[in-house]
Amino acid sequence: MNQITDLNDLRIFAAVVDHGSFTAAARALGTQTSKLSRRVRALEEELQVRLLNRTSRSLSLTETGRQFYQHCLAVVAESKAAKDIVDKTRTKPQGTVRVSCPVALLSSGVSAIISRYVENNPQVQVQLDSTNRRVDVIEEGLDFAIRVRLPPLENTDLAVRQLGLSIHILVASPELAERHPAPGSIESLKDWPTLSMASNSGRFAWNLVDTKGQAISWAHQPRLATDDLASLRIAAIQGVGVALLPRELVGDDIQAGRLQHLLPDLGTTPGLVHAIFATRRGMVPAVRHLLDALVTEFEAFNKKWYSGR
Template sequence: MSQLEQIRIFVELVQAGSATEAARRMSIATSAVSRRLKELEQRLGTELLHRTTRSMALTEDGRAYYSRCVQILEDLREADREVSSRSQELLGTLRIATPWSFGVSYLVPAVTEFMQLHPEIRVDLDMDDRRVDLVAEGIDIAIRIGELQDSSLMARRLAPVSHIVAASPAYLQQHGYPQSPDDLSQHAGLCYANLKSPGQWVYFDAAGNKRTVRVPIRLRSSNGEALCHAAMAGLGILCEPSFITSRAITQGLLQPLLLDYRWYQMAVYAVYPPTRHLSPRVRRFIDFLSQRFGEQPEWEACLQECIGAR
């Protein structure tokens, strides 16, 4: 029995929920399914399934192995189709992780367009600001924004992201306009919690020197959209990424401030596990995102318009 056949039987067994049903689907004897699973577990040196007479459940090792096996079989089917003269369509499941705010506003529209272009693609989309473990959770691509930590993962830069200092017209009318970054120390700060120093904002002066200003925190939140809503309600001044603030600025709900200074710069990245063979669906999706966002994405165009209008 080949290793690939053992994998196929294991995946079918998990999906069927019983050896009897798996055997029926594969047109083999039930005893053959049980025997192949035992051989696989002996080869791997670990138990993949907890089995009783009435039920079975994946062990921790079994869950990790099952996720990788499903991906292997999907990649194999996709490779067959890619070289087939009958079809050049992508297929299989893309498992994507993205931060919530960026995902809702920009990644979801990109994902839906990609799925319309490739009808046989399925997507499993995890939208959460937590930092996922790509390998352990079987994620194909994670969208990450900011400075990347050193790791064994591969990364491709997709688009730039600038920070914008902004407040509502009502807040500015009541509290005045800051004329320099130092003036922010006299204003109410709406600060992102997932930073080492939420109330310490980084900027660069006209000479390119890196500086910081400490802003009193009135509201701290781990979600940028929450801070944006608070700013629109007139609760204070924020310094948030352009992909969060740009639409409110375009609608006149927020007013950008201190445009003579360059605030914290970062980028959007597609991060994926290292592999000698990147599956066609992953490679094509990353290319698609790079072309869709580019060096002048929608959220940065808003900032350039604000600067140009001064």
């Protein structure tokens, strides 16, 4: 026989030996004496060897039973250690969290949030996949993936938790703004140099909405086009042109005076920043607390900058 059918029988056998009788072991385990006796006898039959010498007044180990008991103690100890590890991960943030996030979101503050979380939770390790491709959370063994989508969100069998909103706004450096009249409408920017995200079609347009929800599309020819938001931010700060950038990416720049918010009545339709994961059941604290940290920081940022658009 390659292995014992039910490893619980090892725990039961060890308990009988530890307590010196079936009655005492049954009392400790909260079960019936007859049940323990049957389980130990079934174990002996499975092993085809006697483990205990039984009389009406005493119980003793055979030589084989004594050696077998030592191994049972080791199995019980290992199973307890395994359970302790699980219990710890269920009560205190620790272990490895695997996350995927688009590059732009990382540059817009998510990387800073994750870094603060790791610093505050020294027993947690985060493996962060920075990618713009659509990942498969289950197939790739991720704890969760962060995405930005325009509402409504697509139907999915995965669990979803909304983290916050992401809105793009028009910004320019104070130096660039000084060289042009203050814009009163999107058409006022026709003489301003612009920046843009890359376009495969070669056509560039900012798709905006006003405070009344009216859609506005404005075509332009940028001086610089790239698929890297960080590069667009730097170019905007250096006065190369007007850029449409995530508010969470340039919020600190606006406060510090490195950028100015142009045409504040215009912005993009709010994108929903959300995390997707396999299920809410059995989520360990390390994952749950990181999601909570993301929600808390996004809420704080949105309260600070979100004007109700």
